[in-house]
Each structure stands twice: as C-alpha cells, then as structure tokens.
Amino acid sequence: MREKTIDSMDQKEFEIMMDRFIERDFEEVSVETFFDLLARLDEEKRLYPLELAGEMIDGEAVLALPTTAVTGITIRNNGIVLDGERRIIIHLKQTESLTAG
C-alpha cells in the first residue's frame, strides 16, 4: 500500500483539501474514543517520572506534589505514602561544611 502523505500531494490538490478542511463543522470524538484515549494518555502519563519539589524547614525535608491531586500518592511533610500503604520517610543528614580557616 502506498503511504499517502501531504508531501506527495500536488499543490492544487493540497490547497483544495485545505479549503475543505477550514469549512468543517465540529468533529468531536465519540464517547468510546474519548474514554479510550483518556485511558491511553493516562497510561503514558503513569510512565513519566513524578517530580516532587521540596525545601528544608527546621532541618527536615518538606515535599510537595506538582499538582494538588495525584491518585495513589499522598505527601505529608517528609513522608510519601504510596497507595495508602507503603510509606517512605525521608531524613536528610546535615553535613558540616569544612571551611578553610
């Protein structure tokens, strides 16, 4: 099967196609496609790393999620709770810096 792209289209043919395109009415996806795409995008997002921002307050790390609500992860100060069960607590050691004196 020939792989049809706009690269291979004759200029006139391309401009006629584009002229038809700009007249098109709403072309929303179907209910089924919408939920299927939402599921696919969600799966892709779950593969991305989740970046936590944090700062040191009174010698402890205080973490925050990038958005207010992320399923399965809860942040409490220096603690990360995964799926309501597994807890990860972060304690950072203060290293004394050596200064030349």
Next chain:
Amino acid sequence: MAIDLPPDFTLLHKMTVHAYLQDYRTLDNDGWRILLEAFDLLRKARLVRGNRVWTFEEIYRHAIEGRYATQFLEQLLAMAHPLHEGIPLKAQIARQILTDLAANGWYDPQETGSKYLLAYAYYWWDSFAKGYIFEVSIFRDLDAAGILYTAHNILDPTERLAICDLIIEGWQGDIKTSTYFLHASRTSALPHDFYITRLFDTSRKAWVCAVLMRPAVWKDLNGDVLVADIRQAAQFFPSAVQIDLVEGRFVVLDYKVWKDRVRALQRLKRE
C-alpha cells in the same frame, strides 16, 4: 527558506495528518492518539530564513491568533446563535491565513514543509475557533438556565490565559472541545474542579455535552456514582461514572444532569 520538521515526527505522523485532513472519520482510536501527538510535535517545527528562525508555534501565535483572535471573538459574542454562525466566520478568517503566511514569506509552495506549516496553522486556528464557539455557547446556555457564574473576559488577551474559564459556587472550571481537552490532558495536568466538553454519542447519533468533575463537586451536588475502570466508563456514560486518572479521581456525566443539579443547589441557597 527551509523548514525543519522535528526528527521525532515520523512517517506515521505524516500519514495520520493526511488521513485526518482528508476525512477525520477514517481515524480509529490509535489514529486519534497519533494525530494529537503529531500536532503537538509540529509546534517545535522550525522555519529558517537567512539567520532568522521561527517555530511553527511562534508563527501561529504571532501571525494568526495574535492577529485574528480578538476580532473573531468580538463577532462571536455578537451572534445570536454562535454554535451555528461561528463556523462560517471561522472559515472566513482561515482563508486569510494562507495569504498572510505567503505575504510574510513564510509560505513557499516549492518547499514541501510549507504544507505542514499551513496544516499546523489551520489545525490550531480551527481548534481555537471551535473552542471559543463552544465556550460561548455554554455561557449562553448557563445564562438561559439562570445559573450564576463568573466568567473570564475572552476579549482581553490576558484574561483569555486566565487560570480558568469560569467559576461556579467556588469551583474553577474549563470549557474545552473534546480534542482540545485531550491535547491539554496529554501535555499538562488537569488542575480544575470541573471540565465541560462535547462528545459524539454514536448510539444516539447525536452530540452530547459531558462534565468531568472532582468528586467533591459531585458530592456538593448530592450525586451518586458508579465506579468503573476508564476503559469501561463509556458503557455507563451518560450516567455518573467515577474514574481514576493519574491526576486524581473524576466523576463524568451528562452536562444536562449536572446543570440541573447546579441550578437546584443555587436555588436552595437563595431560599
């Protein structure tokens, strides 16, 4: 002039863009996924002329949205039936795009990449225009239903980029066409309390508006839900169905049911 398409813009993206421009009904679910990816990838395509470089996104923002958005929206707001009258206006303005691109030296029929610039410009203009046609039609519908809300001023370019499109009962909401919602969903988080979108119901062969909202909003509206995996949710919609996304939990249901509940809540509060 030269146009560099992103290296990750593959033959499959090109074929899908072509198929979509010819007839969007030929796209299957995988085709839609690739299409959304394709038009997001093209944002970073580059047009190089002499020592100047523009991304497709910069050209679109400057030469198209920056130039035509406000006049389009002014006329849209003056329309009695924006959902119907807005489409011809969208097309009328789009016809200027090719002329403008050529006048700026950004469109050269001899350069194959120019076709992608025009496709990109038309796609995002179409998306912008339909997004606001839908948004204005929802505002009109909420007005007709007597629902109290605060909306951003779409004629103000700064307010167009406001954090949300409208606020009802303290809930921040956005109004997006389904494809625009999916674009937003793939490239950013879903920070709002609710989203109003528009889908095609194949069984009833009719357009249907849907609301995706945080469970707290639905709880305020005293609603019940069915819990489902996202992939099964279409079976239950338009009944209220609760799904889990990486951004959190959402309840999805028919817009009319949601609107009736909001109206009832507001009446109750006024009594």
